[in-house]
Amino acid sequence: MSFTPSSSIETPLLKGPLESLKRTVKDRKTVLEDVQTLASEVTTSEICAELTSSEHIEKLDSVISKLQGFKRKLKDAASEEEEQLQKCRARIQHLALLTQGPEPVKKWRALHLDRLLVDHMLRCGYYDAAKQLADSSKIQDLVDMGVFCKARRVVDALKKHDCTEALQWCAENSSRLNKMKSKLEFKLRKAEFLELVRKRQLMDAITYARKHLAPWANTYMKELQQAMATLVFLNDSDASPYKHLFAETQWDDLVDTFHQDNHQLNNLTLESLLTIYLQAGLSVLKTPFSYQPDCSVEDPLHLPSYQALAAGLPYAKHLHSKLVCHITKQLMNEDDPPMVLPNGYVYSLKALKEMSQKNGGKIVCPRTGYACEFQDLSKAFIS
Amino acid sequence: MEALAKENERVCKKQKVCAMKTMEGVEKLLTQCVETRNRILALQNSSPEEPTSSAGVGNDVACLRDLQQKVREMDFLQQVNSHQKDLQGALAKLKKAVEKHFIPDVSKALRDQPLDKATLNEVIVQHLLREGRFELGEELMREAQIHMPEGYKDPYVQMHQVLEQIAAFNLKPAIQWTKERRADVDTEALMGLEFKLHRLQFVQLLHKEGRGPALGYARAHLSVFSDRWMREIERLMGCLLYANRLDRSPYADLLAPGLWDEIRQEFSRMCCSALGQARESPLSVAIRAGTIALPMLLKLVSVMQTKTQPEDWNECQQLPVEISLGEDFAFHSVFACPVSRDQSSADNPPMLMPCGHVLCKVSITKLAKGGANRPFKCPYCPGEATVQQCKQLYL
Numbered sequence: 170m171s172f173t174p175s176s177s178i179e180t181p182l183l184k185g186p187l188e189s190l191k192r193t194v195k196d197r198k199t200v201l202e203d204v205q206t207l208a209s210e211v212t213t214s215e216i217c218a219e220l221t222s223s224e225h226i227e228k229l230d231s232v233i234s235k236l237q238g239f240k241r242k243l244k245d246a247a248s249e250e251e252e253q254l255q256k257c258r259a260r261i262q263h264l265a266l267l268t269q270g271p272e273p274v275k276k277w278r279a280l281h282l283d284r285l286l287v288d289h290m291l292r293c294g295y296y297d298a299a300k301q302l303a304d305s306s307k308i309q310d311l312v313d314m315g316v317f318c319k320a321r322r323v324v325d326a327l328k329k330h331d332c333t334e335a336l337q338w339c340a341e342n343s344s345r346l347n348k349m350k351s352k353l354e355f356k357l358r359k360a361e362f363l364e365l366v367r368k369r370q371l372m373d374a375i376t377y378a379r380k381h382l383a384p385w386a387n388t389y390m391k392e393l394q395q396a397m398a399t400l401v402f403l404n405d406s407d408a409s410p411y412k413h414l415f416a417e418t419q420w421d422d423l424v425d426t427f428h429q430d431n432h433q434l435n436n437l438t439l440e441s442l443l444t445i446y447l448q449a450g451l452s453v454l455k456t457p458f459s460y461q462p463d464c465s466v467e468d469p470l471h472l473p474s475y476q477a478l479a480a481g482l483p484y485a486k487h488l489h490s491k492l493v494c495h496i497t498k499q500l501m502n503e504d505d506p507p508m509v510l511p512n513g514y515v516y517s518l519k520a521l522k523e524m525s526q527k528n529g530g531k532i533v534c535p536r537t538g539y540a541c542e543f544q545d546l547s548k549a550f551i552s
Numbered sequence: 553m554e555a556l557a558k559e560n561e562r563v564c565k566k567q568k569v570c571a572m573k574t575m576e577g578v579e580k581l582l583t584q585c586v587e588t589r590n591r592i593l594a595l596q597n598s599s600p601e602e603p604t605s606s607a608g609v610g611n612d613v614a615c616l617r618d619l620q621q622k623v624r625e626m627d628f629l630q631q632v633n634s635h636q637k638d639l640q641g642a643l644a645k646l647k648k649a650v651e652k653h654f655i656p657d658v659s660k661a662l663r664d665q666p667l668d669k670a671t672l673n674e675v676i677v678q679h680l681l682r683e684g685r686f687e688l689g690e691e692l693m694r695e696a697q698i699h700m701p702e703g704y705k706d707p708y709v710q711m712h713q714v715l716e717q718i719a720a721f722n723l724k725p726a727i728q729w730t731k732e733r734r735a736d737v738d739t740e741a742l743m744g745l746e747f748k749l750h751r752l753q754f755v756q757l758l759h760k761e762g763r764g765p766a767l768g769y770a771r772a773h774l775s776v777f778s779d780r781w782m783r784e785i786e787r788l789m790g791c792l793l794y795a796n797r798l799d800r801s802p803y804a805d806l807l808a809p810g811l812w813d814e815i816r817q818e819f820s821r822m823c824c825s826a827l828g829q830a831r832e833s834p835l836s837v838a839i840r841a842g843t844i845a846l847p848m849l850l851k852l853v854s855v856m857q858t859k860t861q862p863e864d865w866n867e868c869q870q871l872p873v874e875i876s877l878g879e880d881f882a883f884h885s886v887f888a889c890p891v892s893r894d895q896s897s898a899d900n901p902p903m904l905m906p907c908g909h910v911l912c913k914v915s916i917t918k919l920a921k922g923g924a925n926r927p928f929k930c931p932y933c934p935g936e937a938t939v940q941q942c943k944q945l946y947l
Contacts, residue, residue, distance in 0.1 A: 174844075174847040174848075175843050175844070175847070176553070176653075176654075177653060177654055177655050177847055178654075178655055178658045178843075178846050178847055178850070179654065180650075180654040180655055180656060180657075180658055181658065183650050183654065184650070184654075187643075187646065187647055187650060190563075190643065191643060191647070194567075194636075194639060194640055194643060197570075197574065197636070198636055198640075201574060201628075201629065201632055201633075201636060202629075204577075204578055204581070204628060204629075205628055205629040208581060208623050208626075208628050208629075211585075211619065211620060211623050212620045212623050212624050216613050216616045216617060216620075220612075222592050222593075222595065222596035222612050223596070225592055225612050225616065226589055226592055226593060226596070229585055229588060229589040229592070230589065232585050233582065233585050233586060233589065236578060236581055236582045236585065237582065239578055240575070240578050240579070240582065243571070243574055243575055243578060244575070246571075247567075247571035247575070250567050250571065251567070254560070254563065254564050254567060257560050257563075257646075258557075258560055258561075258564070261553065261556050261557050261560055262557070264553055264556075265553045265554075265557065267553075268553055278836070278839075278840060278843075281839070281843070282835070282836060282839050285839065286676060289672075289676070290692070290695075293669070293673075293696065294695075295691075295692060295695035295696055296695075297691055297695060298688060298691040298692040298695050298696075301687070301688050301691055302685075302688055305685070305688065438658065438659045439659060440659055440662055440666075443672075443839075444662070444666070444667055445658060445659055445661075445662055445842075445846070446839050446842035446843060446846060447667060447672075447838055447839065447842060448661075448662060448663060448665075448667070448842070449661060449841075449842040449845045449846040449849050450837075450838040450839055450840070450841035450842025450843075450845065451838055451841075451842075452845070452849075452871060453841050453842070453844075453845040453849075453871065453875050453877065454837075454838065454841050454877075454881065456884075456886060456895060457895060457896070457897035457898070458884050458885070458886065458897075459884075461898060464883075464884055465883045465884045466825075466828060466829060466830050467830045467831060467832075467837075467883040468830075468883035468884060469830070469834035469835070469837050469838045472834060474671050474674055474675050474678075475675070475834060475838070477668065477671050478667050478668065478671055478672065478675070481663075481665050482663065482665070483868050483869055483870050483871050484869065484870045484871065484895070485870075485871055485874075485875065486870050486871045486872065486873060486874045486875075487874060487886045487888045487895050488874045488888055488893055489874075489888055490885075490886060490887045490888050490890075491882055491885065491886045492885045492886075492887070492947060493882050493883070493884055493885045500879060500882055507947075509904055509943075509945065512946075513904070513943050513944050513945050513946050514945075514946045515885075515945055515946060515947050536946070547904075547908065548908055549904055549908055549909075549910055549945070550908045550909050550910065550932075551887070551902075551910050552890055
């Protein structure tokens, strides 16, 4: 059983749970090290003989409660790990369908499309539809609903111009966001500062800036200075060169930054999987023929909506001719060569022979109604 | 993929062991501490009048020293470290196996050009309706605020009602549908579908009700198919001999449950065709094409980026390589001029020369070097022709 090209591009499917698993295992290690530190403390601490029994008991109690805390953490880590491993298992089984024969491959295709749709719906914020689709197709283990549901609270709050949820999220993920050199926290602090300025709470704004914006001074000095300048111009002066900082679009930008960081953190692609596949598919199907009025209905690009989606995408390259007979819908080749009617229309020999046999040697072009005899046909040599 | 599954199972096993052992280790420590605490408490309770007597304190200290000794013996980290290392090792192997076979960044081939959200959502709704997922379609329309014209889903609703009936082994609505269509469009494919439906119905009647009703059904419905499907009708008549033991007869294949799935698929394709639509959902087709093309496009992008003069992926009007999708995707003819390798289009159609070879118009004009009446030589044979003698082809 080998890997197929279609499975080689399923990286996001496995990367997500694997990276989470790696992190959970590392967390467990930290807990174990903490337990060890505690154990060493217990073994190496001087036993003070002057303390009363109650005081000894108190000390022991604190050790006990710490140990219980560690026990809980280990339990949580274990159940997280099991969840991630179950996801991995389900996803590997799903990919294995690609190597098991034509029927399983058809099943894979259907599930694959459903997965792409769920991913798209989650990214657009259509959470109910996504859940319904995931449940009805039973692909809950194959999609990352958890990540998006957690993100939903943050996004909803940001849309209402409230940064609290987002800042909490930053605090929870601070070490990894710093590694990524994420700008999100700075942007959030700036947004809250600007809100205070907008509400004319200038003294509060300055205090806030001292506390929360100053630490970012080295990294984002210019933007910091711009933000501070709004204290002078405020938000309603048309002459202010900083008016754009108060625009509604700044909040949209915040939501986008959050999405980007969230996706990167969770090893998801920045663009939806549907877009990635669809762009590739539309491009490779796009031919000038698709835009002509008598194009086959089987070609997705004969539909105006698909043509709109494909606008601006490159055409597919075809170095060799492939002729499909308009009547039989089959490919023409040396055994079934193309024949040309006197009016220039081309059909396969097979189709024209059959037509001539049924009509006593006469040929009628199905597209123009032009009539002629079978003998009037000429052969075309198309490589 | 099997190797990957095996590695995954290994990691699972190690994880279970590690979780168990670490929990055990912490439990042991906890038990010891609790025991010591209870002992001290018991000592305290047994001699409350002498809280600071040297004997009482000495006992406390002894208990605590005991605890320290026990914890030292337990050597927690030593015990659990090996399991933790095992787990991390297995996980690292799994990751390596994944990295070996999967392309790291699948979004490299994306062009800087987002697909229009509204159109995309409409396309998705169309797909869902076509597949019969009406509730889901409605939900999506609600959340994405998409408006569809009146009666947009009626044809699909009808189609899925018939399909549900077929799933419930009732073929009458489907047969009715094909009969109605026959009045408008008498094609071989339609007749073929109707015959298959009748055939399934015949076998079902034979199996459930016996020879009489089956024969009656055949007389009533199959005569119209006698010129083309005589051989099949003969087979069905042969089935009458095996009325009660069809599954052990040479005609057992007519009982296969797969036939019902096949007929459902064929019916839905025919139905969509009759509606003037593609036989397979366009979204499925596009995604399938994408799945085939994407690995090659990703390779292409990485090659383009390593060239000395990197071309901008976003700027190319045509894909730089040919990606062959296979016969399934041959929806219409494609003509590539053998001289220029350009695809023909409305402005540059294929032209037939008198010798029978075909070139695109631009190539012929170039060969004729501006003279409409000057003969030029065909690149593939000794024949000569003028531009006027060339005929435009409609493929």
